[in-house]
Amino acid sequence: MNCFPWQFSDLLKFSNETKLIPREYLYGNANKLSPKISYDGEYLAFIAPREGIMNIFVSYDLYNLSQAKPITFDKNRGIREFWWTYDNRILYSNDKNGDEDYKIYSVNIDTNDVTCLTPFENVQSKLIRLSPKFPHEIIIKINMPDPTTHNLYKINQKTLKITQIEMNNQSFNDYFVDDLLRVRCASKDAGINGKEIYVKDDNSDEKSDKWRLIISYNLDDATSSNVISLDNDGTIYLIDSHESEFNSLYKLDIENGKELELIAKPPDQKADINKILFHPATRKPLAYSVTYLRDQWFHLDEKILYDLVFLRNFDDSEFDIISQSLDNLIWTVSYESGNKPPKYYLYNRNDQSIHHLFDARPKLDQYTLGRVFPLIIESRDKLNLACYLTLPAGKYDTSAKYKPKNPLPLILHVHGGPWSRDYYCFKADSQLFANRGYAVLNVNYRSSIGLGKSLIRAGIGQWGKKMNNDLIDAVRWAIHNNVAIKEKIAIYGKSYGGYATLAGLAFTDVNDFEFACGIEFAGPSDLVKLIRTIPPYWKSSYEEFVYRLGGDPDTDKGKKYLESCSPSKHADNIKKPLLIAQGKNDPRVKYEKHNDILESLKRNKISAGYILYCDEGHGFVKPKNQLSFAAFTEKFLSTYLGGRHEQYDKDEFKNLNLKVECGKKLLGLT
Template sequence: MRSAILALGLLAGAGANAAELPSVEHFMRYNTYSSARISPDGKFLAIGVDRNGQDVLTVIRLADMQLMKVNVLPEEKSVSGYRWISNDRLIFTSVQKFGSFAQPRGTGEWYAVNADGSKPEAVIFYGSRGTTGRAKSLGNESYSLLDPLVDDPRNVLMTAVYPRSKDGAGTELVLVDTFTGARKSLARAPRENCSIQVDEKKKPRYAVCYDDKNEQGQFDTRTELHVLGDDGKWTLVSNADIDGGKQLRVQWAAEDGTIYAELDDGKAPAAFGTVDRATGEFTELFKDPVSEVAGFVVSPVGDKALGVITAAGIPKVTLIDEEHPDAQLYASLAAAFPGQMVNFSTATRDGNQIIVSVFSDRNPGELFLYDRSSGKARFLMKGRDWVKNEDSATVRAFDFVNRDGMRIYGYLTIPKGSDGKNLPMIVNPHGGPMGPRDNWGYNPETQLFASRGYATLQVNFRGSGGFGKAFEDMAYGQWNTGIMHDIIDATRWAIKEGIADPGRICIYGGSFGGYSAMMAPVVDPELYKCAFGYVGMYDAQIQMKLSDTSKSSSGMRYLQRAFGPTRAEQDAMSPITHASKIDLPVYLAAGARDARCPPEHTEALFAALKAAGNTPEGMIVQSGEAHGFYDVGNRVKLYTEMLAFFNRHIGGKVEVGTAERTASVD
């Protein structure tokens, strides 16, 4: 199949005059909006808006941009996961925010309301309330939206998960009335731990089920695929144990009946393709030897896959259905925003009006409304309207071969106007380590560092997501060895390339990045001049006793495989064991309510370093914060202290001017 690749290429050029430094608060404020969805008939725009840390749902009439309604939830709950049910009705759920390194926690509640604010209904909740006055008390099940059924003005499809189901089939497909909350069961999953997918007729058809234990009893993730026949019986069609380790996972169904799926052999990144409805045969449409599919370009009408997005470095779109008219429209829009990532966001039911999202390393994100009849795109809003793209730093992709012969990928944020040479540098490992990764785009944290003259190096070390399961699995038992080698090798690569001043490099990170900030200097004591650990994990024993991960059997299996099953292995990989070797300036910060990496980690490491004769220069244990600080004031305090710490040890400004950029389309 012929393919077209739209590549984003970036080059930084020399700068001009230094500009006045923006405040720390300039970078720590949250985006004005989180997302936007146009109504099926194109009359309204629903927008998730941040209001002093709480996300509210606003509705605007597009004809005159008149504000119709602001939906605010009580008890500082935030609106999330909203979708249009019909031309003038929305459904949304609520979440509680607990920090920048933790996913917002769903409350289990779902609400529906008309665009003008009329006919509000608490559809799913715990307790007895609602406009109907009918009791709707729920047990321990949780609900998620599967399909809004925009052609059905009353109902939506939801999946309900029952953790303690008597028959083990813990997932159920449910039709939910958004005016009364009435629920009708449509299908039960074939076993526990499944998700249900529907076909083009919105009928239950596939179940992707998973296990988190291998034959040796270790933590591992495996999936199997079941198909629901017309006789109402489930049939197993794919299982890793019987298919040589291959895992077939259905993604979605297009309106024409095309079933999209991915086939993963557990080694290379998964292939994307289609599944034959009759035979179950997989036909490959795309496969990259390095990068997993990070996203899709889907037609505004019909849900056809037009292209796939890969992101080993700078995001790249490969069109897989070039002849589709919407693929040609996408190529035209992408060409109109050179050097930026473009995608369809949402569209009207007829596809005549499309919300188009645009972002880049220097653009925090913008939304445009494209009208097919006029062929023009109208600017709607910017995520951070106080940010000037031209004042932002450039993010370059890089790759190198590590000491083990593996090619490793990452990103460098270079201060605006710098020639990118001999810079003070902050090495910033990401959290995880299994699954999360660093991405190309506008990053307020690295932009803050760049505004003060620091380059920032981010490396997708072994274990990072996006490069296949085998690459992720390399992280098990390798926290203090292989992963640290990747981080150190990336640092030394930046020195060899002349990017980093070898005498002015600090390391900083949050969560697993905080762990890395303490462990990397143990492995290579001469490389870093200071280390800042933020909501980090420093003692395997504390993590295995106090963390929320340790509270489940699955979590304990994960920790034992990640750390090693023996006490000797766990001690060897714990920074606290090596406190006497952490012989550089240290600063620590934690959230007092952090359940993932409890503050006891930070307090224990502080005490151990003090006992070893290296008392940290500071420690913040912030009340009210969890796994990452969320309050803007607390974030400003944190990063103000952090910048002062870096300045004391590797301080030194570079000229800050404008940067040039070029983009290419291959």
């Protein structure tokens, strides 16, 4: 399969200087998102702006969305996630300004009445199960009365009666419930011993506590092994890596099974199983994908093979099946790739017909986006790092793979987590930077998931050390291959990527290059404080978290090690300009009025900017905040790397709930 299909007309587009893409087209509200079919196949719901805020709309015509009506009327943060119920209601969750204390709401699509099903303060609610056998009931886990553990509750959407069905005495992280709404299976973190899977033997009593341990995973397998589904016949489906570097798909009968039965081991494995498609009624797996550099789908059911082939041939972008009718005949499907924003379709399996629903960002069609090259870069200790290089349109040599015509300023874009990964998908940041004239490099460094146990294992205790080396090695590759100008390299990231930005400026000691500047959002600078202030509902993962970071802050040795990896303790080493942003309500990386790094930069007269977003948490939700940060970012990069940027007026963001505590002149706000 040709991963990069080009036509002559495409090459002509790149011959001219590309137009400046307005930030609004990349970071403003999407046109529409997340179309989901109701289980009976009668309705289609999606998220779209209403008075500038993302809300849920429902259409009674699957093929004509022009008459779709809004059924929610949120006026604050907007809605990002929703689910159909089996009685044709819609559920969605929302928090307050990023505090991650999610409440779950139910919407009557006929009357638009919205009911909060979990009206409890300072607790977190998460949806666990819906069942066609009990269409009015939902199973939710809520961390009350103990904020450190989630207990299971059953809520009737009609009567609003809430009943506790499982007291979490075992500190389980995840529960698995069958269609009879019986709690059958659970998993929990076992600290440095890994992960444990349990089944409940006696299901006649919903409140019984007869849990039986069936599988123990060591820490090496814990991240790539887990229960993923429970079907109606009492079979557990798992992804499991206990016998190989990468995981495979297994099943186990709850009542009689003693050994895992292999269902699928992907051919020529270079990565873990990524997505799994289940039958919506039987809950049995039908197909799965494996993602190394690109996503590949494999069938488990011969009937699905024809659909997968059709969808693969329809568009060469990465595709995903978003929702299915209960009879599995109607799907909603998305397509996207590195330089193609999501497009959504309605697919009918009866006649293999596909109908275009909408594009997420149609205004980008008038612009030429940067081309994204998946590639492998080898680390100094011979690890294969899956990477994605984005080059500006018209700036690369079409006769040479991933080579610009001339070396470019480079932005090293570090993903968060760190137990996450980058994919070949549309990234607004990468396309903004490429449009402004920069090469962009995304690196799956050690600790990134989905690429084998060795890569995760190699990251234990390596924050700011070998994890930083992987990023440096990727930049060295870019310099050596004439992709990057070594004097014009920035490091940029959010969450762990923010930490990596600080570490890259504080710890990098190389002779052949140094970062010209850095930009970070929500990055922890003090690992001791990070561990000691984790949210209470992370308690069950505390021991593993401490182990993976490499030091226990309650021991002298551990604290000393964590401080050696904490950029705030080495802030005087930062000699290059830095832009910092923080969400005031972030429950993971706590906001503190006193910022050691900022104080050090001021003391050492290093150019710095600091922006506090007072209505955000650990990530951006409000598009206007995202737009402002993108504006400040490209202005900052233009100053220190020389790329172009879209101008803005200093009063453009005056109505936002943010404080620029440092660097107003630097950001053009004076």
